[in-house]
Amino acid sequence: MVETVKWTPDGVVMIDQTKLPRTVEFVTCRTYQEVADAIRTMVVRGAPAIGVSAAMGVALGVLQTPPERLAAEFPRICETLASTRPTAVNLFWAISRMKRLYASLDGSPPERLRQAFVEEALRVYEEDIAINRAIGRHGAPLVPDGKSVLTHCNAGALATAGYGTALGVIRAAVEAGKKVHVFADETRPFLQGARLTVWELQQDGIPVTLITDNMAGHFLKSGRIGCVIVGADRIARNGDTANKIGTYSVAVLARENNVPFYVAAPVSTLDLSLESGGRIPIEERAAGEVTHVFGVPVAPEGTAVANPAFDVTPSRYVTAIITEKGVARPPYEESLAAFARGE
Amino acid sequence: MVETVKWTPDGVVMIDQTKLPRTVEFVTCRTYQEVADAIRTMVVRGAPAIGVSAAMGVALGVLQTPPERLAAEFPRICETLASTRPTAVNLFWAISRMKRLYASLDGSPPERLRQAFVEEALRVYEEDIAINRAIGRHGAPLVPDGKSVLTHCNAGALATAGYGTALGVIRAAVEAGKKVHVFADETRPFLQGARLTVWELQQDGIPVTLITDNMAGHFLKSGRIGCVIVGADRIARNGDTANKIGTYSVAVLARENNVPFYVAAPVSTLDLSLESGGRIPIEERAAGEVTHVFGVPVAPEGTAVANPAFDVTPSRYVTAIITEKGVARPPYEESLAAFARGE
Numbered sequence: 059m060v061e062t063v064k065w066t067p068d069g070v071v072m073i074d075q076t077k078l079p080r081t082v083e084f085v086t087c088r089t090y091q092e093v094a095d096a097i098r099t100m101v102v103r104g105a106p107a108i109g110v111s112a113a114m115g116v117a118l119g120v121l122q123t124p125p126e127r128l129a130a131e132f133p134r135i136c137e138t139l140a141s142t143r144p145t146a147v148n149l150f151w152a153i154s155r156m157k158r159l160y161a162s163l164d165g166s167p168p169e170r171l172r173q174a175f176v177e178e179a180l181r182v183y184e185e186d187i188a189i190n191r192a193i194g195r196h197g198a199p200l201v202p203d204g205k206s207v208l209t210h211c212n213a214g215a216l217a218t219a220g221y222g223t224a225l226g227v228i229r230a231a232v233e234a235g236k237k238v239h240v241f242a243d244e245t246r247p248f249l250q251g252a253r254l255t256v257w258e259l260q261q262d263g264i265p266v267t268l269i270t271d272n273m274a275g276h277f278l279k280s281g282r283i284g285c286v287i288v289g290a291d292r293i294a295r296n297g298d299t300a301n302k303i304g305t306y307s308v309a310v311l312a313r314e315n316n317v318p319f320y321v322a323a324p325v326s327t328l329d330l331s332l333e334s335g336g337r338i339p340i341e342e343r344a345a346g347e348v349t350h351v352f353g354v355p356v357a358p359e360g361t362a363v364a365n366p367a368f369d370v371t372p373s374r375y376v377t378a379i380i381t382e383k384g385v386a387r388p389p390y391e392e393s394l395a396a397f398a399r400g401e
Numbered sequence: 402m403v404e405t406v407k408w409t410p411d412g413v414v415m416i417d418q419t420k421l422p423r424t425v426e427f428v429t430c431r432t433y434q435e436v437a438d439a440i441r442t443m444v445v446r447g448a449p450a451i452g453v454s455a456a457m458g459v460a461l462g463v464l465q466t467p468p469e470r471l472a473a474e475f476p477r478i479c480e481t482l483a484s485t486r487p488t489a490v491n492l493f494w495a496i497s498r499m500k501r502l503y504a505s506l507d508g509s510p511p512e513r514l515r516q517a518f519v520e521e522a523l524r525v526y527e528e529d530i531a532i533n534r535a536i537g538r539h540g541a542p543l544v545p546d547g548k549s550v551l552t553h554c555n556a557g558a559l560a561t562a563g564y565g566t567a568l569g570v571i572r573a574a575v576e577a578g579k580k581v582h583v584f585a586d587e588t589r590p591f592l593q594g595a596r597l598t599v600w601e602l603q604q605d606g607i608p609v610t611l612i613t614d615n616m617a618g619h620f621l622k623s624g625r626i627g628c629v630i631v632g633a634d635r636i637a638r639n640g641d642t643a644n645k646i647g648t649y650s651v652a653v654l655a656r657e658n659n660v661p662f663y664v665a666a667p668v669s670t671l672d673l674s675l676e677s678g679g680r681i682p683i684e685e686r687a688a689g690e691v692t693h694v695f696g697v698p699v700a701p702e703g704t705a706v707a708n709p710a711f712d713v714t715p716s717r718y719v720t721a722i723i724t725e726k727g728v729a730r731p732p733y734e735e736s737l738a739a740f741a742r743g744e
Binding site: 079080210241243244245246247249252253256257260265266267268269270271272273274275276277279303304306307310311314348349351352354355356357358360361362363364365366369 | 422423553584586587588589590592595596599600603608609610611612613614615616617618619620622646647649650653654657691692694695697698699700701703704705706707708709712
């Protein structure tokens with residue numbers, strides 16, 4: 059299985075997702091600033107993987123800071139990592155968790171503190187894999203046997219510490235003996251579907267057909283798709299879901315064609331502080347992602363571009379939200395709150 | 402104004418739309434076979450431009466064939482041009498028109514026949530520009546002042562002999578003094594929106610923002626878009642419309658957000674022999690268009706791909722069809738039939 063992000067004695071090692079699938083290269087982040095850069099430039103991406111990376115980044119920051127300066131430096135470490143990307147709430151969730159740890163260790167000797175941070179980062183990593191396995195177990199029964207599943211972007215092993223959320227559900231369905239074929243939206247502009255989802259599924263021998271994003275409606279209308287499964291970057295209290303740009307369109311097209319639309323995400327993706335999705339901050343990324351593909355210009359010079367990296371799918375289009383605690387159904391205000399409380 | 406396709410003493414000169422906007426190159430087709438290749442490889446594309454090119458291709462075929470062999474060769478000329486692309490009905494319409502001309506000229510002296518074919522091809526060309534102007538006049542009142550118009554693919558001057566169908570409506574609205582901003586879907590895989598629509602509108606000074614196809618839903622939901630206008634490759638009797646892949650998705654998203662969805666096309670795009678859109682042949686193009694962008698691979702080697710070049714939008718999503726005869730409204734069986742009869 060691909061190792062998306064890993065704690066090593068040299069630092070945080072990540073597979074460089076900007077280079078996949080053309081080359082398989084690993085990047086070693088030796089400082090928290092390098093981890094922040096890796097998140098910002100999407101060397102690592104995917105809400106859960108960003109959370110794990112941020113936890114490791116904080117641990118790295120603690121290790122690299124002389125004990126006498128840690129009190130002054132710790133807020134800067136957290137702030138640097140928090141300011142990388144605005145939409146995925148798992149980033150802030152992981153940093154909050156490390157902040158709580160720091161508060162709980164107040165007055166501990168430096169060695170004890172360092173060890174605790176490394177252990178916590180490793181715990182976030184290991185929990186994420188276990189969570190994905192649990193999401194897979196809960197979601198697998200929803201995947202129809204012998205039909206196609208449409209997915210958008212990459213909510214796979216590469217978006218998590220391993221196994222994946224949406225692709226974790228597909229993997230679990232395949233492990234349970236179901237025949238599953240995947241339609242992967244290429245997911246412009248960053249092409250996570252073409253570059254990452256296809257690559258991951260090929261490695262697992264799960265049959266996958268690549269389509270451009272604008273073909274999804276055509277195939278949803280065709281009757282060949284049994285369900286849609288996507289990941290999430292932030293889910294509001296009412297179930298409104300921010301995810302990769304284009305997810306909203308797929309959700310509308312799925313409902314129009316009576317195809318179930320599932321979101322697969324850990325409970326850490328919930329943001330119960332937001333009543334609905336309208337106030338989820340949507341990252342606007344650089345124009346060059348749209349006007350160029352691997353450095354090749356695809357539009358005239360001076361083209362004006364919009365590049366929102368995410369959109370919000372109102373919860374009325376979401377058939378169910380698959381979490382590690384179980385499958386949440388509408389009304390989400392109740393089902394999600396219960397999962398968040400640990401019920 | 403850009404010259405998409407033009408009859409010259411040297412042959413049929415086309416702007417090479419596979420190279421735009423990176424280089425502005427013209428190709429001279431000296432034989433009907435070269436015209437057929439240009440249509441097949443999308444040097445020229447867009448339903449009306451394909452029709453005009455095919456008419457010129459037939460004329461070229463007549464000129465290049467010794468008179469004593471024309472009777473045997475003429476069906477082959479028509480067949481070669483007809484077999485280039487299956488979906489745009491304007492191709493078959495133009496060839497039928499040239500076949501009728503040939504039948505009407507039976508027994509004419511060779512010089513008279515050659516002159517008649519060249520004149521007919523030029524007439525198809527000139528009529529197309531006049532038709533687009535008329536589509537623009539009829540459609541301009543439908544364009545809201547001070548809002549954005551979303552368009553998909555390129556239904557502009559580059560898709561016609563000049564002026565454009567969907568972009569003709571936008572041009573006419575601008576000429577009528579309206580403030581119009583355009584959102585252009587990039588239109589994967591061939592990127593006609595990014596490469597051609599943006600380029601055309603930039604040349605006319607009409608403000609345009611490029612978006613990836615999967616952003617269309619997000620912006621339709623935002624309330625900034627006053628209407629959608631697209632072209633068409635074939636329209637069935639009931640108004641079901643085949644157009645560039647992704648059009649169906651845009652239509653569904655427009656209706657979901659109460660944004661009017663208009664199709665702009667000449668009457669020659671109607672195929673009244675088809676009761677509905679289900680039987681419109683949909684061209685499947687090469688996988689390389691999806692897996693590579695300007696020769697650069699964007700997916701792993703050996704990726705399975707689907708690449709339908711068109712989809713069918715059921716007429717229930719189409720607010721109106723703008724033709725040179727006027728604006729057709731539902732029920733389309735009646736309104737389109739009346740336009741086809743010349744009423």
